Amino acid sequence: MGRGHMPIGRRERAKQDKRERIMTAARELFAAHGVSGVTTQRIAHRADVAIGTLYLYASTKAELLIMLQNEEFAAAIDSGLAAANAAVGQGVLEQVIALIRPVVECLREHTENGRTYLHELVFGDPAEPYRQAGLALAGRLEDGITGLLTRNECIDAADAATLARVITAIIHISTTATLYLHRSDEAVLADIRDQIHATLMPQHGAA
Structure with a gap:
């Protein structure tokens, strides 16, 4: 019986x-050349597999990118949630910034790849499994922001959920807009902080 399972x-x-x-080859090539500068054939060659074998794991280059970015996105959210919990007592604004900092850094580590990843999540087929996983991660980030906002007694649950969607939209624009591409992470985060602060100000001193 044991031999039958071997x-x-x-x-x-x-x-x-x-x-x-395949994942290692794609990660190295995307990091070095960006998603637009790499072909699936080159990834397959680097991974020492046939192109048909690569397509068994991801049918397009975009899917490969999503697979990789999902792993990094998940790790960034984990780090952000831990940092936000460690920032308890610093005010809701600082807790939100602690949460989103690793996410912004992740998305901007290679700006082309981060922009392509977000574009694929927003405009790609939501039924595709890897995109579903990425959208679930985006929902987890939004839920994390919502949870932080509800720690402020001036923000009820419904407003917190709406504000979290606004904040995630701010993150999306600030990490993908061409205008911000050549800014440093710190400059982008400072701008995001100002936008979130202005968004929360009407919530009776929520910031």
Whole structure:
């Protein structure tokens, strides 16, 4: 019985190995050249797999980018939530900034890739599994912001959810607009902070 399971285990290990090689190759090439400067054939060659094998894991270059960025986006949200919890007592504005800082840095690590990722999430097929995962992460970020805002007694749950959507829209524009591409992360974060502060001001001193 044990021997009957071994071939399946080997196949699964082989599949996992190929996936990791593809992901590593895509990560290195996207980081070096940007998503527009890389082809799926080049990724397959770097990963030492046939192009048909690559397509078993991601049918397009955009899907590969989403797969990679989802991992980084998830890690950034985790870091941001931890930082926000550590900032308790500093006011809701500073807690929100602590949450979004790693996210902004993640999206701007390679500006072309970050812009393409967000564009694909917004305008791509929401039924595609990798996009579904990315949209779920965006929802998790929004929920995290909502939770922070409700810590302020002047903001009720409904207003907090609306404000969180506004804040995520601010993040999206500030990390994708051509106008901001050549600014530093700190400059972009400072601008985002000013916009969030202005958004929260009417909430009876919520900032």
